[in-house]
Amino acid sequence: MSGEDQQPQRTPRNMQGLLNFCTAITAREDAPNNTSNPSVLDPERRQFLENVLSSMTTNVAKVMAAHLQTLASSTDLHEQMSECEEEEKALDELIELVQDVDNANDLVKMGGFPVLLSCLDSPHALVLELSCEVLAVVCQNNPKCQDELLKHHGVLDKLLNLLDNNASPVTVKTKALFAVSCLIRGHEAATAAFDERGGFSYLMRAMQLGEEKVFIKAIFLIAALLDEYKPAVAQLTSMGYSDLLVEYLCSGYLNGQPTCGVSAQRTSQTACCTSDQCREHCCSALLKLCSVSEEVKHKLAANDALCEALKCRFDSIKNRDEVQEELQYILALLVQLKKHQATPDVADDVACR
Known part of the structure; x- marks a missing residue:
């Protein structure tokens, strides 16, 4: 087989392209040794x-x-007591369709946003969850759709209230936060509107819900906003974001056992969000905050309990291959906090791996 024959087929982008693709494949299967033009096919076929x-x-x-x-x-x-199977099916199929950016743009053009925003007033959890996901997918990396959704006054209030409502199931909170993230990421006006509504306070409260998925999404969004939105640094610093992260990292227990004499009280919320994945994201977030705020770095450098907790955590997981990223974050944090004299063994251990 020649090098040209081995080239992958281009993905068909329209009906004619798909027809030509199928024609070529069919001709090749019928006559593998035939070097004639594969588009020449029996008219009937x-x-x-x-x-x-x-x-x-x-x-x-x-x-x-x-x-x-x-x-x-x-x-x-x-209606609280009604069944919404047909509506849920419609929303579920819309999620699949709007994965295509052209379809997403078409949905906006045909007036889809007011309909979807109305769905956010439904008492049905699955309707709320699916509606948030449609909005999120439509706006994700799509500035035109972000612009259009932001024009609908109250959209951020609705989404943030779903995130903050104690009655909202965690699935709804997770999708509401997903929708908020997709609306404001990379969009200055939307981020400013989010800030004006106390959006950072919502994210801080979301991190304290004791729900791992919500916790991680909130940290991801905060990390992105630290890069994209300059006022975020001062906002989060004044609100004690670094203190909250330290609380999780100094949770006092690893694998159910006390470690290193760290005495931080574990609430049930903290316990729910100290998995390997949560700890990794906490380390990453704290490292990000240190890199953008000298005030935070100075404060944390004086926190002996934090440094001790980080070293103990490192020692407890250093032989686990599945947590390599967290190990790197911990080491970088210790270096950032200028605790070199306390970490030669840690540094040597990483260098030898």
Whole structure:
């Protein structure tokens, strides 16, 4: 087989491209040694392929419009005791369709945002969860859709209230935070609106819910905002964000046993968010904060309990291959905090791995 024959097929981007792709594959299978133009195919077979492909395609815009109509005309969405299977199915299918950026833009053009925002008033948890996810996927890395959604006054308030509402299931809180993140990431006006509404306070409270998924998403968003939004550093510093991270890292127990004499009291919320993954993200977040704030770095450098906890954590996990990133974050933190004299064994251990 020649080098040219080994080149991967380009992904078909339209009906004609898909037809040509199938034609080429069919011709190659029928005559593997045939070097003639693979697009020359028996007219009858070509017609057959066209019919098959035509039957497989649907008008996505019409499907999305039908789903929006289902949601807009529903009398069950806002009734506590009603069933919403049809509405939930419509939302679930919209999530799949708007993964394509063109479909996402089309959904906005056909007035999808007001319908979806209305769904955020539903008493049904799954409707809330799915609606948040549609909004998130539509806006993710899509400035035009971020612009349009921000024009709808109250959208951030609705999403933040779902995140902060004690009655919201964790699945709803997680998707609401996902939607907030996708709306404000990389969008200066949306981030400013988020800040004006006390958004950082919402994130701090979310971290204290004792729910790992929410905790991690909140830390991810905060880390991104530290890079993207200059006022975030002063905001988070004044609110004690570093203190909260230290609380988790100095939780006093590892694998159910007291370590190194660290005496921090573990609340049930702290206990829920001290998994390997949570600890890794706490270390990463604290390292990020130290890199952008000399005030925080100076404060933490004087915290002997933190440094002791970090060294103890390092010693307890240094032989575990699955936590290499956390090990690197811990070492970098100790270096940042200028505790070199206390960490020669740690540094040597990393160098030898």
